[in-house]
Amino acid sequence: MSQLLARTKASQSPLLRLCGEIRNRIFEYALTSSTPLHHSLDTQTPRFAVTMVPVPQFLLNISQHPILIEENVLRDLNLRQHPEFNQLKYVNKQLYAETAGLEIQYNTILFSPQMMPHQSALHQKTAEQCFLYFLAPMEASKMSWLTTVIIDSRRHCLAMLNANAPLMPDLPAIVLLCKTNPDIKVRYQFRNWEFDCYRAEASMNFLSAGVALTVALKGTEAGKQVLEKLLDTSRIWVHGLAREANHWRETWYIRHLLKGVKNFAFWPTAIATDISRYIPRDGEIRNIGKERLTQWEYYANSWIEHGIDASE
Numbered sequence: 001m002s003q004l005l006a007r008t009k010a011s012q013s014p015l016l017r018l019c020g021e022i023r024n025r026i027f028e029y030a031l032t033s034s035t036p037l038h039h040s041l042d043t044q045t046p047r048f049a050v051t052m053v054p055v056p057q058f059l060l061n062i063s064q065h066p067i068l069i070e071e072n073v074l075r076d077l078n079l080r081q082h083p084e085f086n087q088l089k090y091v092n093k094q095l096y097a098e099t100a101g102l103e104i105q106y107n108t109i110l111f112s113p114q115m116m117p118h119q120s121a122l123h124q125k126t127a128e129q130c131f132l133y134f135l136a137p138m139e140a141s142k143m144s145w146l147t148t149v150i151i152d153s154r155r156h157c158l159a160m161l162n163a164n165a166p167l168m169p170d171l172p173a174i175v176l177l178c179k180t181n182p183d184i185k186v187r188y189q190f191r192n193w194e195f196d197c198y199r200a201e202a203s204m205n206f207l208s209a210g211v212a213l214t215v216a217l218k219g220t221e222a223g224k225q226v227l228e229k230l231l232d233t234s235r236i237w238v239h240g241l242a243r244e245a246n247h248w249r250e251t252w253y254i255r256h257l258l259k260g261v262k263n264f265a266f267w268p269t270a271i272a273t274d275i276s277r278y279i280p281r282d283g284e285i286r287n288i289g290k291e292r293l294t295q296w297e298y299y300a301n302s303w304i305e306h307g308i309d310a311s312e
Contacts, residue, residue: 035071128170265307
């Protein structure tokens with residue numbers, strides 16, 4: 001964005017001469033994305049710093065903050081630097097005052113593990129840490145703008161079968177946020193609770209993850225009901241999965257922390273939406289009966305639409 005535009009005065013702007021109600025409708029339209037906005041810790045050289053024109057201090061301050069990027073932009077690997085979604089706030093001080101942060105009110109925000117430039121993997125921040133770092137400096141009034149948050153942990157929940165259950169040390173802080181902000185919905189994702197139609201045992205992988213997370217959130221009895229409907233209980237690994245999921249539930253105090261918390265849920269990844277197309281195929285390959293296949297479809301669709309929460 002040019003310096004001339006950045007220094008535009010409110011009195012010269014047709015947009016800012018409109019009444020506030022119309023401006024707000026325009027802001028909502030301009031700042032609503034069709035896909036989640038991805039949180040980025042990438043702090044490059046402050047924008048405009050290479051120019052000889054003096055840079056307003058408020059613009060320099062903005063450039064050092066975490067930014068939010070559209071998902072469709074992230075797919076373009078040819079971009080050397082991903083542009084921040086909300087560009088309106090860089091036009092002038094008035095638009096900054098009116099639009100800074102509005103993008104979090106109109107969109108789902110996704111957090112994933114990241115590391116700062118020029119640092120090793122040892123300094124990588126987890127998705128939960130990125131989320132908490134994002135919240136810490138936020139004004140309380142703007143925190144209420146958040147509607148839906150996705151925490152893409154990149155961990156594998158089925159790793160618990162190998163006695164390598166996902167670590168969740170930041171769960172208490174996230175649960176406290178949920179309790180104090182009941183209007184914020186937190187969707188917690190695991191990397192292998194997804195669906196890849198080209199992968200062997202794709203449906204079984206998805207359903208097994210759902211069973212494990214049901215046990216972790218709802219307990220052994222609730223998990224047992226789902227397990228018997230979806231999986232072959234004659235298999236030894238099925239019982240091992242339920243046992244390790246319950247152990248994980250106790251290790252991280254999930255039963256106590258999430259009791260009564262309705263706005264936190266384990267959620268499949270977005271790519272899992274294709275599973276309904278392939279379940280009949282996988283059921284036929286495994287010679288699954290019609291009754292069990294119906295349960296496969298029911299639970300898969302329910303998890304994709306609602307996730308798994310701690311309610312009984």
